[in-house]
Amino acid sequence: MPEKRSALSGYRGKWAWVDLTGRTVRLTEADPVLCQDYVGGRGLQARLLYDKLKAAGTLKDPLGPGNRVVVGSAAANDTPIPTAGRGSCSFIGTMTRSPEPAAWVPGHKPLYGMVTHSSCGGLFPNMLKRAGIDQLIIDGRADRPVRIEAVEGEVRIVEAEESLFQTVAGRSVPRTASEITDALTARIKGSSTVCVGPAGWNLVDFACLTADHHRNFGRGGAGAVFGSKNLVAVTAYGREAVSYADAAGFQKLGRELDLIVKSSVEDPNRTASFRPTTGTTWWLDRAFNGRYLGVKGGYLPWHNFDEGWFDPADYARVSTDAFLEISGKHNVCNKCRHVFCTRSAKVESGPYAGAGVRPEFETIALWINCCILDRDAIFHMNYLCNELGVDTMTFGSVMAGAMELSEKGFLEKFGSRLRFGDAAGMVQALKDIAYAANGLGRLLGHYSDRVIAEAAGVAGPEALPGIARCVTTAYGGLGYAGISPKAFPGMFTAYGTSNRGRGDHTYAWTVQAEEGGLKDARDLAAYVAEGQAGKALVDSLGLCDFFTGDITGEPFLSLYRALTGIEYTAESLKECGRRIYALERRMNNVQGRDRTYDAYVPAKLTVPLSRGALQGRAVDEGFYNTVLDAYYDAWGWSRDGLVKEI
Numbered sequence: 001m002p003e004k005r006s007a008l009s010g011y012r013g014k015w016a017w018v019d020l021t022g023r024t025v026r027l028t029e030a031d032p033v034l035c036q037d038y039v040g041g042r043g044l045q046a047r048l049l050y051d052k053l054k055a056a057g058t059l060k061d062p063l064g065p066g067n068r069v070v071v072g073s074a075a076a077n078d079t080p081i082p083t084a085g086r087g088s089c090s091f092i093g094t095m096t097r098s099p100e101p102a103a104w105v106p107g108h109k110p111l112y113g114m115v116t117h118s119s120c121g122g123l124f125p126n127m128l129k130r131a132g133i134d135q136l137i138i139d140g141r142a143d144r145p146v147r148i149e150a151v152e153g154e155v156r157i158v159e160a161e162e163s164l165f166q167t168v169a170g171r172s173v174p175r176t177a178s179e180i181t182d183a184l185t186a187r188i189k190g191s192s193t194v195c196v197g198p199a200g201w202n203l204v205d206f207a208c209l210t211a212d213h214h215r216n217f218g219r220g221g222a223g224a225v226f227g228s229k230n231l232v233a234v235t236a237y238g239r240e241a242v243s244y245a246d247a248a249g250f251q252k253l254g255r256e257l258d259l260i261v262k263s264s265v266e267d268p269n270r271t272a273s274f275r276p277t278t279g280t281t282w283w284l285d286r287a288f289n290g291r292y293l294g295v296k297g298g299y300l301p302w303h304n305f306d307e308g309w310f311d312p313a314d315y316a317r318v319s320t321d322a323f324l325e326i327s328g329k330h331n332v333c334n335k336c337r338h339v340f341c342t343r344s345a346k347v348e349s350g351p352y353a354g355a356g357v358r359p360e361f362e363t364i365a366l367w368i369n370c371c372i373l374d375r376d377a378i379f380h381m382n383y384l385c386n387e388l389g390v391d392t393m394t395f396g397s398v399m400a401g402a403m404e405l406s407e408k409g410f411l412e413k414f415g416s417r418l419r420f421g422d423a424a425g426m427v428q429a430l431k432d433i434a435y436a437a438n439g440l441g442r443l444l445g446h447y448s449d450r451v452i453a454e455a456a457g458v459a460g461p462e463a464l465p466g467i468a469r470c471v472t473t474a475y476g477g478l479g480y481a482g483i484s485p486k487a488f489p490g491m492f493t494a495y496g497t498s499n500r501g502r503g504d505h506t507y508a509w510t511v512q513a514e515e516g517g518l519k520d521a522r523d524l525a526a527y528v529a530e531g532q533a534g535k536a537l538v539d540s541l542g543l544c545d546f547f548t549g550d551i552t553g554e555p556f557l558s559l560y561r562a563l564t565g566i567e568y569t570a571e572s573l574k575e576c577g578r579r580i581y582a583l584e585r586r587m588n589n590v591q592g593r594d595r596t597y598d599a600y601v602p603a604k605l606t607v608p609l610s611r612g613a614l615q616g617r618a619v620d621e622g623f624y625n626t627v628l629d630a631y632y633d634a635w636g637w638s639r640d641g642l643v644k645e646i
């Protein structure tokens with residue numbers, strides 16, 4: 001294999017352009033200017049998606065061959081920088097669609113899916129980099145099931161073996177993620193695989209991709225996009241080490257940064273100190289009752305976001321401590337250091353006995369929102385989601401809506417007996433959705449507006465407003481996350497403006513700031529906008545949300561200089577974050593997003609919380625629109641939410 005080096009260190013310097021329709025692979029040098037301007041991972045992928053969107057125009061069908069999906073890493077990946085194991089996958093999402101008229105949305109405009117970036121840890125992203133590839137840029141659709149191998153600098157498309165499939169509910173679908181991963185690891189020893197599950201093959205709009213058994217490109221529908229391309233898996237293997245612009249300098253500065261991260265994890269006054277023990281689940285107690293450096297709590301969603309608090313005796317069954325009881329050893333991403341948020345877990349007995357990993361806060365919170373109080377069932381469903389390729393969070397939001405619809409009689413003709421709190425019914429629904437096993441499973445696997453339209457088609461048009469009211473994922477929503485959308489106006493702004501769709505919590509996070517007193521509309525807007533630009537950088541650097549260093553502080557900038565040779569200043573790096581976020585927003589404008597989308601407030605969120613410490617809180621539409629004005633001003637966009645052409 002000829003050695004090809006990027007003009008910049010740190011990167012592999014090679015992009016692989018995969019055309020599944022024509023079955024061709026073309027390797028090119030990475031563009032060093034784009035690497036500098038868009039940093040890596042999420043940023044570079046946004047640019048690679050935009051170049052195609054700009055040439056082809058609005059992508060009306062995210063499940064058509066025109067949807068480009070890019071998988072890859074960044075310069076920092078596979079270095080000793082703590083948490084440098086997070087890779088990126090970008091595409092136009094399937095869940096964030098609302099193409100048909102929606103009578104319950106004032107001034108509705110068609111929306112065709114938003115740019116989605118998913119971050120995934122485990123080993124796969126770093127192994128793809130070791131294989132010599134920075135970005136796999138996948139276009140088209142194969143005429144038969146295929147998979148991709150990226151091995152020691154070569155990329156090839158191969159026929160997917162029949163043994164990777166099984167027939168369930170009359171359909172040939174991929175086996176579980178573990179079975180596929182194990183089979184492909186046996187073919188290429190030491191390799192790492194990311195694969196679609198049965199849900200992705202059945203084009204479930206919230207299907208994810210699973211890497212290394214339990215890591216996921218989770219939100220937005222990456223699994224459905226792979227399924228639509230007849231692409232089963234990508235397997236990577238390589239041994240190339242990262243090159244450094246200044247190896248000795250990197251080693252010295254790396255030790256300094258490592259100490260900074262280590263001391264933050266050892267500081268009991270910082271929330272990072274809880275992660276090695278509780279992972280993300282400390283947020284359960286924080287949101288319910290204010291434990292773990294919180295204030296009062298009262299914002300853990302309950303009963304399809306109606307409430308943020310419920311009976312403490314019931315809560316104890318699914319609390320932070322309840323999940324600590326089943327936690328085992330750390331089971332962390334490649335290159336994670338100190339933070340170590342993931343632990344294995346085991347349920348010893350009962351109908352949900354088994355071994356796996358402890359579910360994350362967001363997963364648990366959104367299943368508590370379905371009134372599920374059975375810890376072992378939550379553990380089991382989390383395991384099933386990993387095996388079947390279902391995004392746990394959107395599944396939770398969809399199920400909460402389905403339970404309310406079902407209890408109100410709107411899903412009777414689809415055979416639904418779903419009820420809030422019915423764990424066994426939810427387990428069955430998960431399988432029915434993933435395997436498209438029956439009418440209810442096929443219905444609930446669609447993006448939400450189609451669910452509303454189909455349910456109203458059966459119940460009659462007069463039922464439409466009542467049906468739409470139950471579905472918080474309506475009008476292209478990804479699904480609200482595990483902090484009650486009624487509790488904090490800043491968090492609601494973060495949810496409403498995220499580039500990857502309504503409800504996403506990762507692009508900006510305001511809870512601590514709002515508990516600390518942040519409340520002015522302009523301050524909230526500026527805080528959200530700054531957080532969004534900062535998160536775009538974290539994702540583009542290949543780091544984890546839980547990296548505790550300051551990426552625009554001198555220790556990190558010096559280290560990054562020693563890695564890549566790029567002379568970022570704090571301001572020039574921040575400018576990259578703003579550039580990436582604005583580019584994504586521009587893409588979303590092309591896909592149909594403007595203020596109408598951002599301003600939509602599901603009707604049930606305007607009804608105040610009736611219990612707990614935050615009793616009386618609800619979304620105030622007037623105030624939210626004031627914050628939105630300030631938000632667009634902070635970004636320099638029009639008050640219609642439009643970015644000028646880039």
Ligand code: SF4
Nearest residue numbers: 332333336339341544
């Ligand atoms: S903190 Fe958790 S998610 Fe982040 S890199 Fe470490 S193990 Fe992975």
